[in-house]
Amino acid sequence: MELISGGICAAKGFTANGVHCGIRKNRAKRDLTLIYSEVAASAAAVYTTNLVKGAPLYVTKKHIADGKAQALICNSGNANTCNADGIEVAEQMSVLTAQALHIKPEDVIVASTGVIGQPLDITPIAGGIPGLVEGLGDHSDLAAEGIMTTDTKRKELAVSFLAGGKTCKIGGIAKGSGMIHPNMATMLVFLTTDCAISPAMLQKALSTDIQSTFNMVSVDGDTSTNDMVTVMANGLAGNQEITSEGPDFNAFMEALNTLTVYLCRCIAADGEGATKLLECKVSGAKSESVAKVVAKGVICSSLTKAAMFGADANWGRVLCAIGYSGADVDVAKVEVSFSSPKGEVLVCKDGAGVDFSEETAKEILLESEIDILIDLHDGESTATAWGCDLTYDYVKINGDYRT
Known part of the structure; x- marks a missing residue:
């Protein structure tokens, strides 16, 4: 196992992008991020335990109920939370993204971060998606910038490991600076891997790992409303699919933990106003x-x-x-x-x-x-x-x- 560059684009078949679509007033700040897999992927997620949850969490949970996803869309600067039309807006984001990528809306993960309780206008998002899709490429850095709020630094990493004799890669980006407290998930973390692993084992790996990683991070004691950790695994590394525990699952868990511990440290170090x-x-x-x-x-x-x-x-x-x-x-x-x-x-x-x-x-x-x-x-x-x-x-x- 070794640390590699590339973030969420290190794994085969994944591209990403981040643009400014107009949600934020500052045009220098990206506010819309897209992650895309060229093939359908196994998907898993964990969600905040706050009883007040953002609409994207409900939509995402419904969309990945079949254990599959192919793309992720996330806006920053305005959280789609506590809004009367929140579910509708989240579904619209899915449909617009799916249309631009020629995939099914149900295969889109939706996320949102920013100020809570402010209506989210779909207009700038709709206007930004075509350019977002057109610019898809090896742009993990731009995608990481697109999910930042009060963060001062990008948070990304990738790891390579062996499973079934094949070299697999797993990468991730994260945002989190305030409203961080150990009650999953309390931040946004998006992970991608080309390892072939079943949805059930992917969910098991993620749910197990967070207990000693993201659930052990706290900046201010506030558990956020709209945050989650997701992972997509498209299997393009060519290893035999991991469907049970064993050496390959252990190798995946080790790589996942290396990545998530690094992101935990990044989130804590970049806490709002933090110096240490x-x-x-x-x-x-x-x-x-x-x-x-x-x-x-x-x-x-x-x-x-x-x-x-x-x-x-x-x-x-x-x-x-x-x-x-x-x-x-x-x-x-x-x-x-x-x-x-x-x-x-x-x-x-x-x-x-x-x-x-x-x-x-x-x-x-x-x-x-x-x-x-x-x-x-x-x-x-x-x-x-x-x-x-x-x-x-x-x-x-x-x-x-x-x-």
Whole structure:
């Protein structure tokens, strides 16, 4: 397995594009993205757990009920959520896309992101689709730009791996900066692969993977309404179709996880106003579920996030978050360290503070990537969660996001 270039266009038979169609006022920002497979593909998706869901999620769920899709259309700048005509607009996007690609509307995945509750005019989308289709090519970068909202960086990667003696590729793009919290999906992530895998096994792979990846990311504790993770697998790599667990399925899972962990880190590092990526690694837990609860509890702590912004080794905030997380832990055994490229410092042992150099700790915490290392000394299970620091700019960005 190796990291490769190409993003969502790395896999055989996939092309993509992103254009400005007029949803956004700023013509320099792309606001419409298309991903297309030259043949029908197996499809799977996971959706936000928010009870308030965007219309595209309902349409997509209906469209891929047969486990098939061939294209994905997504607009940014205005989320098709909480609108009286939302389903109609989402279906129109499907029909217009299908007509331009000469495929069935039911084979189109629909997505939307941006401000919630604002009516979405189909006119600019209808006007932009012909050019979007005409420009299809090896443009994963443009597609990644077309789904960005408050993101400051494109998020894309691809991985190659072997399955059934054939070289397969899987790639992805993602958007996510605010309204990110571990309750699937809380962001938009679009994955493509040329690996031959049945819809059932593709869904199993995705549903399993998110439990330790996208469900372990939090920026601000808000679970979005219109976001999801989708994957299309068109089988053009020529491997024997994966229809059950085994070595090939394991290889697919490993490649998928490599890709999704990378995208998780990208999303957390690009959190709204963030200056630091936080990775909380929990070890020594009595079960994986305990480790996950602890990791998410710490990464979601506003006080811990603020301390990391200020490069303040306030380990008491970490212990506090563990204490109210609901996890079954023996606090008297807990050990906490902070780590970065500048070194590592032990700040808590057996649930109590230890002597450490504040100057050394500050130097470690001034780095852009920080690990919060927690050993519960109560078992063998581990978990990792990703987040970011809490800065003044987060409030500035969200104070006038709509207006």
